[in-house]
Amino acid sequence: MKNSFVELHARERAEALLDDDVRELVGPLDNMISPHLEPQGIVPESDDGVVLMRGTINGKSALVISIEGKFQGGGIGEVSGAKIVAALEKALEDNQAGKTIYPVLVLDTGGVRLQEANYGLLSISEIQNAVIALKKFVPVIGLVPGRVGSFGGMSITASILSYLIATKKARIALNGPEVIEQEAGVREFDSSDKDLIWNTLGTKQRLATGLVDEVVEDTVDNIKKSVSDAIDAKKDAHRTENIDFYLSLLDKLDLSKKLDIDGYRKLYSEVKSEKHVIDDAVGSNTPGTKSRGRVWFEKLTGIKNAKSSVSTVLHAEKDGKEYVAIVPDADNKFPRVRDGEVGLEEGFAVASIVNKVVADDADKDIKRPIIMVVDVPSQAYGYQEELIGIHVALGSSAAAYAKARQAGHPVIAFIPGDAVSGGFLAHGLQSNRLIALDDTSITIQAMSKASAARITQRTIAELEEATKHVPAMAYDIDNYEKLGALYKLVKGIGSYDATDENVAKINSIIDEAIQTTVGKPADLHFRYETPIAIESGRKATNAVRKAVFEQWNA
């Protein structure tokens, strides 16, 4: 319509939301481009596709972060991610100092920029951490105007925001239909069926099932008013604190037939939320489906053939530390969650467990450390997972871990197995120390090679060629170490070698890691300050942070 917001570019959108007097931070003239695109033959953009702009919204001091959906599909890379994180951290500082400033995120993004895969994942987890901290002071409003909409890791972020406004030209989901078709076949999700896609992921359906809070007409005035009103009303949908509701919903889900849109709307409206408590894992004599995560959980907690009320999520306390693991169940009632993926139930169960640990220790000075045992091949790829909103499930567990860490619980991730994409964001990347085994069988990545090749329209051979130039693209743990995010890469222990001696060694490394967190800020800055990070791994990140901090105040 006249004065359409969707038609505007990211910079124009930021200007449209803010009153007249605006100031951009680290703009195109600062030319902080991504160093990882040119080596792969991709043309960079001077602002790396993210606009940071300070000003006021109807007089209220505000920071607008606007992602350019037209540049590389709005994918988050190292520089663009660092710009967002640094700006959110300065906003947090101001709010903590009583200088109220409201952050607004304009999401037009496919999630991780596949050409900078692991940088994208790291940045997205850091964005989520900053949002959780900010929400203690001010509402963090999200806006999904469309054409691209919101996908991938940034949809997990969207679920964590206080309030989500969209137009009817947007779609919101974790996995795009092409990725689900690639991973699970066309009968799971036919990516050529436009009606099915929009009726499932479009904002009309998302509004009806609690994944979007408001759908507005696509004009600048309407959208600015909604954002401003949402700030005034201090709106908060608490979308990632709806855990018992969703666990109750999953209990009632009839898995014998394929869930469709009407079926879900009916179920969603009828479910009554009941309190769920997931007890500690107990020993048994029937071994669960084998996985590296299960082997180490059982050895670290001393529970043999551990099982729990949720077959895929084990947790137990040992020597004052709470261990949490996601494990496979070959005959899980959820057909798309049989190889250890993080699906709906896993996300909400982990959130329930971690929130309980925090609640139990609320009035204690020393907070119990939480140890994630990470072996997650990916998030679940399924139609009903998207229909219900798997991005909210993963957002719930990511938020739970972040809140735990910010409440003083040391959160340590021990990685004996895979750590991929949404699974790693939900169960792994909110830890402030990452310990991984140096084993070639471990994959740390944002997407399977087949899907990444299809989305970036390259052959798998071309993809592998690219990984030689950009460590962040690589799938193996040695390249991952080059990013500087690991606390420790443990050599000499294979991912299945959970001998007593090795378990003891890992335990001591975990305890040591816990000690390094004592008295330190409960944020994720550790990753920027390791020798590798400073020297090469996060050089661009640190340069961007410096520039944003310098330019924050005029």
Next chain:
Amino acid sequence: MEKLHFSFDTKEPIQKPVHVGVVASGDLEVIFRPTTDTKSDINIVTGSDGFKEVWQNVLDRFFARYPIQANIEINDFGSTPGVVNLRLTQAMEALKDEK
């Protein structure tokens, strides 16, 4: 991807920096910065290879009409000469604006 460099002997120095456009498919971004040189340097990063001659023609024509002295950076994702010219002339309009 190709990186191209051109330079033109010009005389009218520009007073302020200007940025126009987005690196979308079929589009480009253009950045003008004031320079102390007595010539204009143009650095182009383009996703479409083999169009050096066409870029030369577009820039010859542009500088013939607007002989400005500036440091110019272009990031191009496969735009036609018409779109390149539109962005360059839009940058000229932005230079004249007081806003």
Next chain:
Amino acid sequence: MRTLWIFPGQGGQRPGMLKDVPQDLKLKVKELTGMELTDDGVAYQDSIQIQLGILILQLFNVRQLTQIKEKPEVVAGHSLGIFGAAVAAGVLSEDDAIKIVFLRSTKMKEAYPVGYGMGAIVGLTRKEVTALVKQVNAPDIYVSNQNSELQTALSGSLDGINKVLDLAKENGAQKALILKVPNPSHSPLMQSAADALKEAFKTIELHRPTCTYLTNYNGHAVHTVDEIKKDMINNLIYPVYWDTMMSVASELGIDTTVELEPGHAFTRLIHTKFPDLRNITMSEMGIDDTEFLLKKWRKIND
């Protein structure tokens, strides 16, 4: 619903692609040609192994599609692919196809003059490429396959081709490269292969096509045995006018394409040219997903 079956030529072969192909087809190859298909990296350096491998893979796909009661309105093969297409159109038997492709690949291997091959130019029209060839004016350079409006192949002497490729790069070509094809296919230099095939076809019984067949040598929609026979015999001495074939397919009113194995190169080409068509690539979707989609689209259409 009107479907076009696409049969790709050499290029998409990869080790292990024959793992699901039934034993009887592999035995047929052994009995009729004496060749043992090893379906591994070494095999796919040899033109005979490649061509016979791709052929029986496509014969298997045709059996699978026929089993789920699918029939094409139009078939289109690219170079080697025309023999699979001829079988799908009911013109050529499986056995004769195997024998012909064995002869064809053997002849191509023999006609292996060092210093001859193919090149490809992306970004110039056929008219522009032809003008460059004329400009170079060296012997044995032929403008060959036209895979899309701006993708033209060259066939002939590698020295000559390289001169044209250099010229192309200076005239706005995005890509100009030598192809990994050991002989000047689809040019008059392959006349010996055409003669051998002409001889062989004298003793082969052909039947009326049950659907429309798109010829490589001039991009026409044909319905007669003679036209298809001419295309098979002369396939190697004429360019493949693939771009024209796809325009004709669209004009015949096809709305769905099924690309048989291996690979999906031609689906990508036709999707850029006609984005509204629905596409299936059997290399990525197995026969079950293919059946699911075709049944679903047919319900929507009819």
Next chain:
Amino acid sequence: MTKRSWTTNHDAKNSKLENVASMMDGKFVKTENAKELLEDLIAPGDKVVLEGDNQKQASFLSKVLASVDPGKVHDLHMIMSSVSRPEHLDIFETGIASKLDFSFAGPQSTRISQMIADGTMNVGDIHTYLELYARLYVDLIPNVVLVAADKVDRDGNLYTGANTEETPVIVESAAFKDGIVIVQANEIVDEVPRVDIPGDWVDVVVQADQPYQLEPLFTRDPQNITELQILMGMMAIRGIYEKHNVQSVNHGVGFNTAAIELLLPTYGEQLGLKGKIVPNWEVNPTPTLIPAIESGWVKTIHSFGGEVGMENYIAHRPDIFFVGKDGTMRSNRAFGQMAGQYALDMFVGSTLQIDKYGNSSTVTNGRLSGLGGAPNMGSNPTGRRHSTPAWQSLRPDNDPLGKGQKLVVQMVETFGSNKKPVFVDHLDAEEVRKEAKLANVPIMIYSEDTTHIVTEEGIAYLYKTDSMAERQIAIEAVAGVTPVGLRSNPKQLADLRARGIVALPEDIGVHRSEAKRSLLAAQTMDDIVDWSDGLYNPPAKFRSWS
């Protein structure tokens, strides 16, 4: 001396109708007897008109014709305004037909070029629509016509409604020259909403097995309009519509014209032009005109044909469209083409190639897409005598006997989406003439008829040039960095601008930075539906999802 009979045609028609009488129930024949009917009524070598402009196709009858026995019916001389369905050409492969006179063949341009080249088809000639219809009454008088109607009553009265299009002009040429009129009907009813074509003109009616094919040819999704097209639209509105005070116009189908239609209610309003320009239109009911209609820009629209999805909107806007008492539109292609030639101030179109002189053609990649209506409307009718301010504004000052001329505007970007230049020294059409053995090069619009060329660089006012040499220089000045444009130089440009022969955006007060998609009155099909209060119902393939 035997007396000569003067009713040979009449008698021949009657005897043919008699030997199908057994199949007839009044004027009606059962669907399953259609093949036999055609085999009996059509004689070898007959001239047969098969209705099919680029929207409405007598698709049932064309399929039946393709199924007749070539032994009984062969060597037909087909006369078709638009060749667009596969079976339209299959009948030449099977020998049912051998000669064709036509106007447009865009949807079958590859096959028809092949058939002409290898002699499967003998082409009488290529026409614009109006001259083809005219020849139906002179030297191409049909023996049989196969047409389509929406509803038919017991007496054979036809209701063709919004898609009347070319049915009347075809039927009349046969009805009064002893030709046989065969109609496929979507529905046979007791009473038709109104009579578009009287039953007296109709011989035989067959119930079709499914409704005739209708293509939404004039629908353009605003989603695909680019900033360059918006800039060119702004320049045209300012530098042509406003400058020449244009009152009546035809828009060729395309994104450039769609952009102009969507800029009237916004940019046009800003310039204060509402009520001052283009109240009267000869154009198909293109949805992109809805915002301009609703904002009061448009007074009248007459259409060549209907547009799928617009029926309900038109029925609610009888003040604007030509609507019968039953509330549905009546289109007329022959009268529309005549209006396009004689009654308009301006034609605005686009093309694929323009040569250095200003001749343009839509032949692509060596394929003949035919001519259609543009050459007719894109030409200066020297026979016209009445004048209008727009015509006068093109009258050379020093010509006492001058009477001005029609504005013919070609809008093109200098480079096509395939990055090939639109301005060339030689048109591809010149080669196609040899391959297709045509008498003339198939030029769409000749240079002398072209009064303005608009590119993203500026406007060339060709009518102001006094020689072919000066016309070439003016074209070069706006042809960008194409081979033609590279011949221009700053001095020439400055001189042409000074003399008003060429205008750049800044010369006519157009700001390039305003050329933004948000300036369009509608950006998506949904926006157009909203503008129409939900009356417009986009065809499936244009539905924008939300």
